Amino acid sequence: MRHTTTLRAALAASTHDRIVYDLDGIEGQYAALLRELPGVSVRFAMKACPVDEVLAALARVGAGCDAASPHEIAQALRAGVPAGRIHYGNTVKSDRNIAEAYRLGVRDFATDSLADVAALAVHAPGARVFCRLATSGEGALWGLSRKFGCSPEDAVLVLEAARAAGLTPSGLSVHVGSQQMTSEAWQRALDELAAVTEALNRRGILLDHVNLGGGLPALGVLDKRGRPLDPPLDKMFAVLRAGMQRLREVSASPLDFLLEPGRHLVADHGAIRAHVSRLSARRQLSGERQHWLYLSCGKFNGLYEMDELQYRLEFPTHPDPPYVPAVVAGPTCDSDDAYADEGGLVPVPAAAASGDPVWIFSCGAYATAYTTQGFNGFQPLPYTCIRGGGLSTGGTE
Numbered sequence: 327m328r329h330t331t332t333l334r335a336a337l338a339a340s341t342h343d344r345i346v347y348d349l350d351g352i353e354g355q356y357a358a359l360l361r362e363l364p365g366v367s368v369r370f371a372m373k374a375c376p377v378d379e380v381l382a383a384l385a386r387v388g389a390g391c392d393a394a395s396p397h398e399i400a401q402a403l404r405a406g407v408p409a410g411r412i413h414y415g416n417t418v419k420s421d422r423n424i425a426e427a428y429r430l431g432v433r434d435f436a437t438d439s440l441a442d443v444a445a446l447a448v449h450a451p452g453a454r455v456f457c458r459l460a461t462s463g464e465g466a467l468w469g470l471s472r473k474f475g476c477s478p479e480d481a482v483l484v485l486e487a488a489r490a491a492g493l494t495p496s497g498l499s500v501h502v503g504s505q506q507m508t509s510e511a512w513q514r515a516l517d518e519l520a521a522v523t524e525a526l527n528r529r530g531i532l533l534d535h536v537n538l539g540g541g542l543p544a545l546g547v548l549d550k551r552g553r554p555l556d557p558p559l560d561k562m563f564a565v566l567r568a569g570m571q572r573l574r575e576v577s578a579s580p581l582d583f584l585l586e587p588g589r590h591l592v593a594d595h596g597a598i599r600a601h602v603s604r605l606s607a608r609r610q611l612s613g614e615r616q617h618w619l620y621l622s623c624g625k626f627n628g629l630y631e632m633d634e635l636q637y638r639l640e641f642p643t644h645p646d647p648p649y650v651p652a653v654v655a656g657p658t659c660d661s662d663d664a665y666a667d668e669g670g671l672v673p674v675p676a677a678a679a680s681g682d683p684v685w686i687f688s689c690g691a692y693a694t695a696y697t698t699q700g701f702n703g704f705q706p707l708p709y710t711c712i713r714g715g716g717l718s719t720g721g722t723e
Contacts, residue, residue, distance in 0.1 A: 359585075459500050
């Protein structure tokens with residue numbers, strides 16, 4: 327996986343641990359996405375990277391935000407995202423959440439139940455409603471198949487209830503699962519969207535939008551055994567383009583399309599400068615001698631997704647063999663703060679010593695979002711945002 331020269335230069339210049347975001351790279355990824363899916367409006371899933379500078383950069387090039395709470399909505403507004411480009415994409419929200427989002431100017435709300443529609447009618451009168459269809463999540467690292475979405479039959483009832491309550495039944499939405507690895511998942515979702523659109527046509531509910539949700543993958547991460555994931559991105563885009571055309575053909579009204587990418591925009595354009603806490607070896611109960619690489623950051627301060635994937639590591643002060651296969655773990659006193667549960671040992675320089683820098687790539691998604699406030703006393707990593715030339719554009723210390 328290619329990483330930008332400016333990102334590598336920023337890691338090399340860092341003498342302390344930090345997360346680095348390449349704003350030029352993120353904007354370039356956004357432009358590439360629009361070239362593949364022309365005419366689609368992007369609502370960045372800000373949960374993937376709730377960093378003010380990232381939100382502002384995407385807002386400047388035309389993206390909006392998919393927000394999950396009034397706090398996220400307020401942050402997006404402060405970053406320069408117009409309220410008209412903010413979608414309240416969480417189907418789980420209290421009366422107070424709805425009223426506060428409406429007060430902040432948001433008018434687009436996801437829903438998946440009659441109870442939520444009734445609350446929207448009271449606390450967000452006249453709002454535009456998108457009904458989320460459930461998906462199986464098959465083919466994704468994180469399926470998202472239980473908590474959100476309703477059946478096609480219920481979707482029709484939900485949007486009929488929205489119309490009766492004075493809301494605007496604006497659209498349908500789906501989410502095929504986070505880090506989706508198959509084009510077939512998109513095809514199944516698009517087929518279902520087409521069927522529900524036709525059912526709504528017959529009831530006189532004419533949609534104006536379809537929200538294709540998130541799920542587009544990052545390219546630079548590895549599976550739990552350390553192998554490249556290699557998602558078929560070109561085929562995914564081809565399926566999406568064909569599906570969008572089909573939806574336009576079956577709809578009784580003109581349709582526009584939204585997309586809610588998160589990790590696809592930011593994961594491969596963020597990296598962490600960490601350091602080695604210790605490389606050690608000890609005999610396990612099985613009798614096998616096992617190497618362990620303990621890093622200065624782990625599941626609770628930057629690498630939360632290590633349960634399902636591996637991050638690419640580089641050791642700039644030890645680029646050459648010999649290597650030893652090691653379990654990689656974070657610094658905390660928590661047994662979940664490690665990965666190698668499926669044999670995914672990582673080649674580590676045998677000469678690695680405490681204090682040596684480690685570069686961790688493709689961790690721009692969820693690195694800050696899932697960080698704790700200091701589990702076991704290990705503090706959240708500061709971050710820096712860079713542009714061409716390696717200049718900092720802000721961050722935390």
